[in-house]
Amino acid sequence: MSEAVHTLEGWFVHHDFRTIDWASWKLMSPEDRQAALDEVLSLTAAWRETEEQKQGSSGMFTILGHKADLLFLHFRPTLEELIELEATLNKTKFADVTLPSYSYVSVVELSNYVASDNVDPETDAYIQRRLKPVIPDNKNICFYPMNKRREAGQNWYTLSMEERREMMKSHGLIGRKYAGQVTQVISGSIGLDDWEWGVTLYADDPVTFKKLIYEMRFDEVSAKYSEFGTFLVGNKLSEEALRAYLDVK
């Protein structure tokens, strides 16, 4: 039996993708639309306060293409908080004109494939920042779920720790070339959702997503052992930008 890698878990994550029923939104009176928007903006004010108290992080994004229109992305210490956030949004007037189009539940994860031994994860500021990631101000987001393969002759989970560590080292070296251009959050979802990990990438130039993911496809761990779900890409939305996005005057 090969050895399971030790993992550290941080904040829970909910990627809450919604599609807007534009016809219903346009049919609402300007007053009702304003009230619906105000309700969402009062939620975003509360999310900002949570972030200031370092108790989580939340962001809104527009998503391009038919898969979704909006993403509400939340990081919180507990699953209960994420459930409450989802229910609170669902109780707003705005939610009446949205449909859930995709969602993903996971928990921020760091593994010790390439960790140094003499670091206490409980007190190390870098590790704590990565386990409790604040959504950055980058313009673009890319999200996709992924698995490691479990096929005859190509099974990640039957490789030795040493083989997996070597491959993860090479993976990390490719990723490091994109330092300053892409920020990645890897969240584990075995037992939480349909795939094994969620990959959330932030960058100012969306082409960087393509370049990084393409380069990784040639690396052994992705080329031989990874499979991917649906890709969603979009832009960070400020409160002002949400107002403009929903404006149908």
Ligand code: VOV
């Ligand atoms: C943006 C750059 C970047 C960098 C620097 C980076 C580095 C690292 C390191 C050092 C480590 C291991 C330790 C840890 O931190 O956990 C990981 C871990 C992981 N990664 Fe990664 N990754 C990146 C980026 C990055 C991408 C773009 C992807 C998607 C793969 C692709 O082909 O589309 C990915 C996946 C993962 C996964 C699923 C894991 C967990 C694997 C497991 O079996 O446990 N990752 N990753």
